[in-house]
Every structure is written in structure tokens, then in C-alpha cells.
Amino acid sequence: MRRRGIVALVVAAYVLALPAGVSATRYSNVTWFLNWIPSGFPATELCGQSGIVDTARNYNQALSKVWNYGACGASRVLPATFLGSAVYGYRDGNYCGNSGYYYSTVATAGWQLWATMCSNPAGSQSFHTVGTSLGKAGSGYLAGSVTSPAQSY
Amino acid sequence: MSVHTGLRQIRLHAKAFTAVCLAAAIVAIMTAAVSGATPKPSRGPIPEAAFRPGQPLDMSLVPDFVPAIDRDGNVAGYVPKEALAPPPRFVEAGQLPDLPTPVYGEDLRTVVGHMVPGKGFVPLGTDRDSIPNFEMSAAPVP
Secondary structure (H helix, E strand, O other), X not given: OXXXXXXXXXXXXXXXXXXXXXXXXXXXXXXXXXXXXXXXXXXXXXXXXXXXXXXXXXXXXXXXXXXXXXXXXOEOOEOOOOEEEEEEEEEOOEEEEEOOOEEOOOOEOEEEEEEEOOXXXXXXXXXXXXXXXXXXXXXXXEEEEEEOOOEEO | OOHHXXXXXXXXHHHHHHHHHHHHHHHHHHHHXXXXXXXXXXXXXXXXXXXXXXOOOOHHHOOOEEEEEOOOOOXXXXXXXXXXXXXXXXXXXXXXXXXXXXXXXXXXXXXXXXXXXXXXXXXXXXXXXXXXXXXXXXXXXX
């Protein structure tokens, strides 16, 4: 009986400890980059957010917002190709690679990208994403870049 | 002393002076090379302080060359910091920095492969199509 109790305690401790150590996601704040006038639309804010998503996935979203004096507020839907996202991945300060640019394929106010670029061997590693958000402007794109907080697994 | 002897001595002095100047120049060049007149580029992982959440990467803290790791997590070589800089505020379509970046070996000069967008490290001489893409997905914000 006593032995069963000890085993139950060990199992419970393991189960309780598991989510804290293995499962975690961290994002930067939604960050304002600039305002611009997309072709055919009124003044718009370009915002973005990067993060590390379970497990060790690099994340970025480019967001188009109604012009609001340099703040990221109400969403503005823009046509396909008007937004773009890219992520650069880092593990313990080493460079794992980048995703390349992904452009919105549908009308949307936000274009998200996930890429798993860094391996995650046993032990604890610190991961970062540097995300780039793009907003179409005439013959090119305006860009903003934001770094995620560190997330360890 | 005859005129000829005088001229000969002047020529000898001129030759000696030239030789001394050449020797001095060679010594100066060698000293500069040994003492490292050109600063050695820095290398190493990006320090934590350069990753400023909610802001761009602080390029002033990024070493000149950053270790590039392959899919197994081994250091494959080094990429120049310029390859990690955020894009400029405006870029013409088709001119976004979306090209493979050279990866240099320990001497920071010999190209050992490339970091290919969407794939990561591709060793020199390897067909990039033989390297699988990163696991990636994109979607609109719901």
C-alpha cells in the first residue's frame, strides 16, 4: 500500500512537471512599424508580431490596421499579396535559417507564418524568432522587423 | 679626389639609401601584418542582449560572423552579419533578400555551403533539391 502511494506520488510529480518544462509559447507584443497608403485603400498601419510556438516553431504575423495615429487597432482587410511574412530562426544565438517570404494568398487583415527551422535536442536550448512583416506599396513592399522573447525547451 | 670618384661615391650612397628605404618598407609591412593592423573579424553566437523583444535585432551587438547550424544542430560554418540584417524600410518587389547566403568555414573565407531560404544549410556541391524543406505553413488570421 505504501509502495503504491510512493509510485502515485512520483507519477503525479512527473505529470505536473511535464507541461511546465515541455509546453510553452511566447510572443512579442503586437508592434507598430509604419503607416502607408496601400493602392486603392486609405491610410493603413503596418503591425507585426513574432514568437516561438510549441515546440520550437518560429512564428510571425503581418497585420494591417486602420490608420490610428501610429497604433495597432481595428483590422483592415487587404487583397491577396498585400501582406507578407518571413521568419529567421535562432537557437542559443546560432543561426538556423530563414523561411523566405510568404505572401498572403487571400484577402485578409493578417498573414501568419510558422516554420520549424532549429533542431531541439535533449537538454535546454533558448530559441528566438526575428520576424519580418511586409505591406505592399506601389512597386514594392514596406517592411518592419520584430524579435520574439526567448523561449527555452 | 677626381670628378669620377665623386660621382661614383654619390651613386653608391644613393643605392645604399634606396636599399635602406626598401628594407624599412618591408619591415613595416611585415610588422603591420603580424600585429594585425586590420582588425580580426569577430565571430560567435549572437548575445542574448541583441534579441530585444518587440524591437528589431540589435545589429550593433551581432558579431561579424555568426555560427550557422545544420539540421542536426552542428555548426556548419559562419554567416556574415549582413545576411541577418532586417530588410530596408522599402524594397522593390523582386529585390527582397530572399537569396541563398554563403556559409564560410573556420577561416571565414572558404565557402563551405549556403543557407537557403526554406531549407537551411546546404553543403557545397549538394543538390539543394535533395534537401527537404523546413516544415512550414502559412494562413490568414482568422
